[in-house]
Structures are given as C-alpha cells and as structure tokens.
Amino acid sequence: MKMAIIGAGKWGQALYHAYSENNEVVIHSRTPRNIEHFVSLGEALEREYLVMAIPAQFVRHWMEENFVDKGQKILVAAKGIETSTGAFLNDIFTQFLPPERLAYISGPSFAAEVQKSLPTALMISSTNLSLAQTFADHLPSYIKGYVDDDVVGAEVSGAYKNVIAIASGVCDGLGLGNNARAALISRGLVEMARFGKSFGARTETFLSLGGAGDLFLTASSRLSRNYRVGLGLAEGKDMDTILKELGEVAEGVPTAKALHRIAQEKGIYLPIAEEVYAMIEEGKDPHESVHDLLG
Ligand SMILES: NC(=O)C1=CN([C@@H]2O[C@H](COP(=O)(O)OP(=O)(O)OC[C@H]3O[C@@H](n4cnc5c(N)ncnc54)[C@H](O)[C@@H]3O)[C@@H](O)[C@H]2O)C=CC1
Numbered sequence: 301m302k303m304a305i306i307g308a309g310k311w312g313q314a315l316y317h318a319y320s321e322n323n324e325v326v327i328h329s330r331t332p333r334n335i336e337h338f339v340s341l342g343e344a345l346e347r348e349y350l351v352m353a354i355p356a357q358f359v360r361h362w363m364e365e366n367f368v369d370k371g372q373k374i375l376v377a378a379k380g381i382e383t384s385t386g387a388f389l390n391d392i393f394t395q396f397l398p399p400e401r402l403a404y405i406s407g408p409s410f411a412a413e414v415q416k417s418l419p420t421a422l423m424i425s426s427t428n429l430s431l432a433q434t435f436a437d438h439l440p441s442y443i444k445g446y447v448d449d450d451v452v453g454a455e456v457s458g459a460y461k462n463v464i465a466i467a468s469g470v471c472d473g474l475g476l477g478n479n480a481r482a483a484l485i486s487r488g489l490v491e492m493a494r495f496g497k498s499f500g501a502r503t504e505t506f507l508s509l510g511g512a513g514d515l516f517l518t519a520s521s522r523l524s525r526n527y528r529v530g531l532g533l534a535e536g537k538d539m540d541t542i543l544k545e546l547g548e549v550a551e552g553v554p555t556a557k558a559l560h561r562i563a564q565e566k567g568i569y570l571p572i573a574e575e576v577y578a579m580i581e582e583g584k585d586p587h588e589s590v591h592d593l594l595g
C-alpha cells in the first residue's frame with residue numbers, strides 16, 4: 301500500500317521502519333528530518349493511507365491546520381485523551397472523516413524494540429473491520445496483527461495504561477516491592493475497564509494486547525517514558541524537572557488531567573488515576589498517595 305507516516309518522533313519512525321518492509325512508505329513531520337523518503341506535507345496527504353503518530357494533545361490542532369480530505373484512510377498511532385476537552389481521539393478524528401476510514405493501533409510496543417525488528421503483537425481496531433484487516437495484513441513479518449472493532453476499548457486502554465504506568469514507576473521508585481506493584485497493576489486494570497465500560501467499551505478488550513498487554517509492558521519497564529515520570533515523582537522531583545530530563549512525550553501526564561476532569565464530570569471512581577493527578581498537578585507527596593490508596 302502507498303502510505304505516509306505523519307510525525308517523525310520515536311513512534312512515527314518505528315512505524316515507518318516497520319511498514320517499509322512491505323509497502324511504499326514516506327514520512328513527514330513539521331521539522332524536516334534527514335530520513336530517506338522524507339516528504340512535504342502536500343506529498344504526504346496525497347497518499348491513500350496515513351499513519352498519525354503525533355502526540356494526542358496536538359492532534360486536533362494538526363488536523364485543523366493541515367488536513368485536506370482526499371479520501372485517505374487513517375491509522376491513529378497516538379495514545380491519549382485530550383486534556384482541554386476530555387475528548388477521545390476518535391471524537392476528534394470523526395469531525396474530519398467518517399469512522400469507516402479510521403483505525404487505531406494499540407498494544408505492547410516500545411518503539412525502540414520495533415525499530416530493531418523484534419517480535420511484537422499489536423491490535424488494530426476499527427468499526428470497519430475490513431480496514432483494520434488491511435492495516436494488519438501490511439504489517440511486517442515480525443509484527444503479528446490482531447483486528448477488533450471495539451474502538452473505544454482500544455482508545456481507553458492505550459491512554460489509561462500510561463497513567464497506571466506513572467503510578468507503577470512511583471511504586472518502584474519508593475521501593476514498595478513486587479507485591480505492591482502487582483496489586484497496583486491489577487487494580488489499575490480493573491479501574492481502566494470500569495472507566496471504559498462507562499463509555500461503552502467491551503470488558504474483554506481490557507484483557508487484550510491493547511489493554512493488559514500494553515499495561516504489563518509499560519508499567520514494568522524503564523523503557524517506558526511514563527514509568528520514568530513515576531520514578532521521578534518518587535524521587536521528589538517537580539514535574540518541570542522530570543519532563544525536561546525526559547525530553548520526550550509522556551502521554552500519561554496530560555491524560556491524567558483529562559481523566560480527573562472526566563471523573564469529576566461523570567462521577568466515576570478512579571482512585572489510582574486521581575492519585576496520579578494529585579501528585580502531578582497538586583504536588584501531593586507520593587507516600588501520602590500510597591497511604592490513601594491502601595486506606
Ligand atoms: N515511543 C513509543 O514507544 C510509543 C509511542 N506511542 C505513542 O505515539 C505518540 C507519539 O509519541 P512518540 O513518537 O513516542 O513521541 P516523541 O516524543 O518521540 O516525538 C513526538 C513527536 O511529535 C512532534 N510534535 C510535538 N509537538 C507537535 C505539534 N504540536 N505538532 C506536530 N508535531 C508535534 C515532535 O516534533 C516529535 O517529533 C504518543 O501518543 C505515544 O503515546 C505509541 C506506542 C509506542
């Protein structure tokens with residue numbers, strides 16, 4: 301397939317590497333990069349298949365400023381919920397093109413390992429299963445693709461796991477042990493499913509690659525930027541310092557704010573996400589958060 305990757309960060313470049321195995325792929329980002337097949341925005345938009353790999357908080361602005369509908373099908377690779385409105389990415393993209401032309405990629409996938417062509421399994425979700433299958437069929441030999449039609453479940457899983465990963469980094473940073481981390485991740489999965497169900501997601505989606513799979517990966521590895529944010533919080537660092545030292549996007553930070561907003565508006569019980577929000581936004585002492593979660 302003729303494809304363009306939009307966004308040349310870690311994930312955009314990893315997906316460029318992956319999809320280049322079987323397809324004609326170009327890549328575009330706002331800052332020119334010295335990458336083979338780097339193209340202008342105009343050339344990228346001419347491609348039939350687009351992969352959107354810019355961070356979730358910038359998606360709406362990017363679409364408003366740059367998107368020209370030429371019948372393209374879009375695979376959304378970002379994971380997050382818009383802080384300013386509480387909107388899911390599908391709420392944003394469907395303002396620009398119909399759901400049957402949208403798919404979402406999720407699952408346990410550190411960009412660094414995909415870039416090394418290490419074995420990976422991912423989920424591609426769309427209300428149009430034929431489109432999901434098309435994106436899955438064109439994945440490289442080392443990525444096994446599974447298709448699903450629970451878009452809400454996939455979106456919530458990908459976004460929420462980043463917030464639980466922050467909590468897990470705090471847990472390990474405080475040296476609370478393996479029991480504590482396992483309990484936190486398990487309860488985080490329950491909380492994620494509760495939240496998703498309130499938006500119509502299927503419970504079994506949270507047991508899939510996009511849910512439990514990505515959560516287990518992200519909440520237990522220093523390769524995760526979100527997990528590293530948690531380590532920084534446990535060390536007592538302020539958020540500006542943490543994000544400056546990280547130098548990359550950590551979607552769990554803005555998503556924690558979005559979850560807090562939605563929890564207040566809809567009255568959903570999100571104890572772990574709310575403690576992450578309190579640590580990030582209100583400077584709550586992580587030891588106090590642990591005490592309150594055990595209470
Ligand atoms: N890095 C990873 O292992 C994975 C990341 N993702 C998701 O992919 C998305 C992108 O993350 P990464 O590529 O890892 O981030 P990154 O921090 O490596 O790169 C972010 C890219 O977005 C660009 N960018 C920043 N602000 C922008 C704006 N206002 N408009 C357009 N472009 C802008 C930056 O120039 C940079 O190239 C995130 O939603 C992340 O959760 C998903 C799976 C794996």
Ligand SMILES: O=C(CO)COP(=O)(O)O
Nearest residue numbers: 407408409410524525526
């Ligand atoms: O989504 C990811 C792995 O599936 C990347 O996780 P981080 O954004 O925490 O690095």
